[in-house]
Amino acid sequence: MATPPKRAPRIMHVSTKTWVTRNMIRVTCHADWIKTLDAGIEGAHFKLFIPKPDQTDAAFVTELENGPRPDVRTYTIRYIRPDLGxxxxxxxxxxxxxxxxxxxxxxxxxxxxxxxxPGPIKLKEFYADAYIVAADMSALPVAAATLEAMPRDAKGVAFLEITTPEDQQNVAAPKGVDVHWLIHSDPHQQVTQSVDLIAALPEFTGPVQTCIAGESSMIKALREEIINRRGVPKSDAYISGYWKIGLVEDEHQAAKRAEAV
Ligand SMILES: Cc1cc2nc3c(=O)[nH]c(=O)nc-3n(C[C@H](O)[C@H](O)[C@H](O)COP(=O)(O)OP(=O)(O)OC[C@H]3O[C@@H](n4cnc5c(N)ncnc54)[C@H](O)[C@@H]3O)c2cc1C
Incomplete structure (x- = not known):
């Protein structure tokens, strides 16, 4: 069977931009096709295609449709309002x-x-006795969306690493999830605070689900702790490297593919 042609990326326009916190910029985009997406897909990732500085709209659209491929990076839907597109x-x-x-x-x-x-949301069903959430700022959107989607009687712990105290956000986590904001002032220096805190948790006694993402070295250590040492099934453990110190995204994705082989 012939492979269907790949659809060109869809175009959206910037509506507004605000600094939600000191080091986090929220860009709201609109388009009519967003009205056809499902509500409730906060936390799903997508590929963002980026125009070059000073590139005309026409030149960018031509690149999207015919190549060469513009710069592309992976981001998360923090909020969606399909009714407004x-x-x-x-x-x-x-x-x-x-x-x-x-x-x-x-x-x-x-x-x-x-x-x-968009890709899939990360935790589609919630059935754990306890939830472990860990994120640096790149994964704060997926962590916050997951905490906000959890049943209100969920229990667990969240370790959220931010660059400055002013980067703390309001996240509507269930009351039974202990949210700890940890300061990691230089994201380019590896730290082990989330790894150490999770390693110090009591042994799990029932089903656990995780939403863990961030800089690659923290993720490697947490995958070892959660899956290999504590035996959480891979299907219950969303643990994903979102970027790597010193690598641009294409290099990081290539390194992840090589490790998975
Ligand atoms: C599934 C998924 C979802 C993601 N969702 C989000 C999201 O919603 N919001 C978000 O901000 N990021 C998100 N990321 C991470 C984002 O894709 C990477 O941070 C990406 O490298 C940023 O691209 P860039 O063009 O800014 O920098 P790049 O050109 O990729 O890298 C340039 C330099 O900046 C460094 N760098 C990259 N990211 C960071 C960072 N976060 N902090 C400090 N230095 C960095 C690199 O190591 C490199 O040295 C997600 C990643 C994945 C895989």
Whole structure:
């Protein structure tokens, strides 16, 4: 059977931009096709296609449709309002070194970006006795969306690493989930605080589900702790590297694929 042609990424326009916290930029985008997406897909990832600085809209659209492929990075739907055709995307502001962070810093109302996806949400059903959530700022959108989707009687613990105390956000976590905000002031320095705190938790006595994501070295250590040492089934453990110190996303994704072989 012939492979169907790949659909070109869809186009969305920037509506508004705000700094939700000191190092987190929220960009709201709108498009008519967003009205066809499902409500409740907060936490799903998608591919963001990014125009170059000073590129015209026409040149960007031509690249999206015919190549060469523009810069592409992976982001999370923080909020979706299908009735309004809007999504909110929270970008870690880590300066102008990466095309996505730089775009979030410079974009203004009316600018274009491309979208492919969305992928699946990370925890589709909630059936655990206890939940373990851990995230750095890149994974705060998925962690917050997951905490907000949990049943209100859920129990567990969340370790959320932020760059400054001003990066703490309001997250509507269930009362039974202890949320700890940890300061990790230089994301380019590896720290083990989340790993140490999770390793110190009592042994699990019932089903556990996890939503853990962030910088790759923390993820490696947590995968070892949660899956290999504590025996949580892989199907219950969302544990994913979202970026790696010193690598741009394409290099990080290639490293992940090589490790998975
Ligand atoms: C499934 C998934 C969902 C994701 N969702 C989000 C999201 O909603 N919000 C979000 O901000 N990120 C998210 N990320 C992470 C994001 O894709 C990466 O951080 C990406 O590298 C950013 O692209 P960039 O163009 O800004 O930087 P790149 O060009 O990829 O990298 C440039 C430099 O910046 C460094 N760098 C990359 N990310 C960070 C960071 N977070 N902090 C400090 N330095 C960094 C790199 O190591 C490199 O040295 C997600 C990743 C995945 C896999």
């Amino acid at each position: 809007e999504i909110d995307i929270d970008f870690v502001d880590h300066g102008d070194a990466g095309p996505a962070s730089a775009w979030a810093r410079r974009c203004v109302s009316g600018d274009l970006a491309g979208f492919a996806g």
